[in-house]
Amino acid sequence: MAKLVISGPQNVSLDGVIQDPDGKEGLSFGGWFVEFGGDDLEEWNKVALDEALRAEAWLLGRRSYEFFALRWQPRTGELADRLNRLPKYVVSSTLEDPEWNNSTVLNGDVVTEVLNLKRELDGEIVVPASYQLGRTLFQHDLVDELRLVIFPVVLGAGERLFGETNDKKPMRLIDAKTLGDGLAYLTYEFVRKASAGEHQQPLITHRSQR
Amino acid sequence: MTTTSSRPFIAAMQVTLDGYILGPDGEADWVDSWADGLDVLPEVDAFVLGGGMFPDYEQFWAAILDNPAAASEWLGRDPYPRELNYARVAAKTPHLVLSTTLRHTTWPTARIVPDINELHALKALVGDAVYVVGGPRLVTSLINSDLLDELRLIVHPVVVGSGTPLFGGVTQRQALELLRTEPRASGRVNLTYRIRAARAVTPAAA
Numbered sequence: 001m002a003k004l005v006i007s008g009p010q011n012v013s014l015d016g017v018i019q020d021p022d023g024k025e026g027l028s029f030g031g032w033f034v035e036f037g038g039d040d041l042e043e044w045n046k047v048a049l050d051e052a053l054r055a056e057a058w059l060l061g062r063r064s065y066e067f068f069a070l071r072w073q074p075r076t077g078e079l080a081d082r083l084n085r086l087p088k089y090v091v092s093s094t095l096e097d098p099e100w101n102n103s104t105v106l107n108g109d110v111v112t113e114v115l116n117l118k119r120e121l122d123g124e125i126v127v128p129a130s131y132q133l134g135r136t137l138f139q140h141d142l143v144d145e146l147r148l149v150i151f152p153v154v155l156g157a158g159e160r161l162f163g164e165t166n167d168k169k170p171m172r173l174i175d176a177k178t179l180g181d182g183l184a185y186l187t188y189e190f191v192r193k194a195s196a197g198e199h200q201q202p203l204i205t206h207r208s209q210r
Numbered sequence: 211m212t213t214t215s216s217r218p219f220i221a222a223m224q225v226t227l228d229g230y231i232l233g234p235d236g237e238a239d240w241v242d243s244w245a246d247g248l249d250v251l252p253e254v255d256a257f258v259l260g261g262g263m264f265p266d267y268e269q270f271w272a273a274i275l276d277n278p279a280a281a282s283e284w285l286g287r288d289p290y291p292r293e294l295n296y297a298r299v300a301a302k303t304p305h306l307v308l309s310t311t312l313r314h315t316t317w318p319t320a321r322i323v324p325d326i327n328e329l330h331a332l333k334a335l336v337g338d339a340v341y342v343v344g345g346p347r348l349v350t351s352l353i354n355s356d357l358l359d360e361l362r363l364i365v366h367p368v369v370v371g372s373g374t375p376l377f378g379g380v381t382q383r384q385a386l387e388l389l390r391t392e393p394r395a396s397g398r399v400n401l402t403y404r405i406r407a408a409r410a411v412t413p414a415a416a
Contacts, residue, residue, distance in 0.1 A: 014229075014377075014386060014401075014403070015229055015375075015376075015377040015380070016228055016229050029383055036385070138369075150401070152385065152386040152387060152388045152403060153383065153384065153385055153386055154353070154377050154380050154383070154384040154386065155383055156377065156380040156381060156382065156383060156384070160228070161228070162227075162228040162369050162371060163371065164371045164372050165369060165370065165371030165372075166371075167371075168233065168368055168369070168370050168371075169368065169369040169370075169371075170367065170368050171227065171367040171368060171369065171397075172367060172397055173367050173393060173397040173398070173399060175393070176391050176392070176393035176399045177391060177393075178388060178390075178391045181387075181388065182386075182387060182388040183388070184388055184391045184399075184401055185391075186227075186365075186391075186399060188227070188367060
């Protein structure tokens with residue numbers, strides 16, 4: 001059983017915005033990753049490499065998949081080699097021939113596909129920079145861990161990491177530290193309710209209490 | 211612009227990981243105690259509050275101070291020692307309440323001020339730090355007016371998805387400087403940011 005982790009790490013502004021980190025969408029607040037990451041991106045790169053090395057697979061939405069494929073396919077180096085070799089699963093109903101090495105398209109029901117993937121694999125399945133997919137996984141209680149890097153800026157506009165949730169989602173803080181001078185790196189585990197995903201002991205306990 | 215000669219305005223806010231002060235039904239049941247904000251602050255000699263939250267604030271702390279039995283009933287437990295301490299500190303520290311609609315207050319040290327310029331005047335006085343208690347509308351107006359120097363967030367390990375966001379009213383991108391990341395045994399993280407008003411302004415073309 002694999003662990004599903006929203007990370008890469010996951011970059012957010014202090015007000016939770018994840019949109020247009022590199023400014024390519026041309027939004028007024030875009031480009032915050034480099035501008036507010038500054039020299040601390042050296043530390044950030046170490047975390048990204050470390051995460052890639054310990055990942056078993058990546059799970060992505062189509063747009064992020066295409067973004068990363070363009071970015072990493074032509075490159076070499078420790079991180080590029082790792083990402084090019086890593087098994088990649090793309091959630092898409094339209095993509096047919098993924099070009100990036102070692103890619104698989106998941107075109108069925110997302111929840112079922114991801115549950116199967118979690119059962120088949122061991123280790124960590126990392127979901128990088130795919131917030132729409134992330135929200136779906138989050139809504140269905142499929143996410144086990146979240147690793148956030150908070151950039152020191154309030155953007156005041158843009159898509160946020162968390163959309164409306166159907167319920168409060170309690171979490172457990174695993175680790176909190178500073179990367180470089182200005183980035184906060186927080187690791188949370190999701191506190192799973194008895195009814196979600198895995199059918200383990202809590203269901204039985206629940207019944208016997210009635 | 212320099213603010214080094216004036217005293218710092220520091221907001222201490224309890225938020226969810228997705229940045230909400232209150233959940234969709236106006237609840238904040240993840241908060242253990244409203245006294246916890248004071249614990250993350252240095253010595254302060256004035257409190258600043260918004261008119262929206264003040265009536266509840268006043269009623270709550272007056273009960274802790276004067277009627278612990280009623281307070282216990284509200285809280286569903288006895289007040290913590292740190293809550294008694296907060297009420298005692300608050301009772302002797304000046305409170306400035308920014309509001310154009312509130313007419314009177316029963317809190318002994320509170321004064322209603324209708325104009326944000328009075329807060330500029332307070333900031334210019336010699337003294338210790340000023341505790342910005344909340345709520346979110348006040349905090350964002352202070353950020354938007356370059357009056358807030360520091361933001362101390364107590365981040366609770368919960369995601370609520372909707373409700374009253376802390377930063378909903380921020381109108382302009384605001385650069386921050388992280389001073390501290392402090393995990394707590396309770397699962398909370400205290401994040402301390404200095405607000406860098408100077409960098410919020412779009413840099414002039416070089």
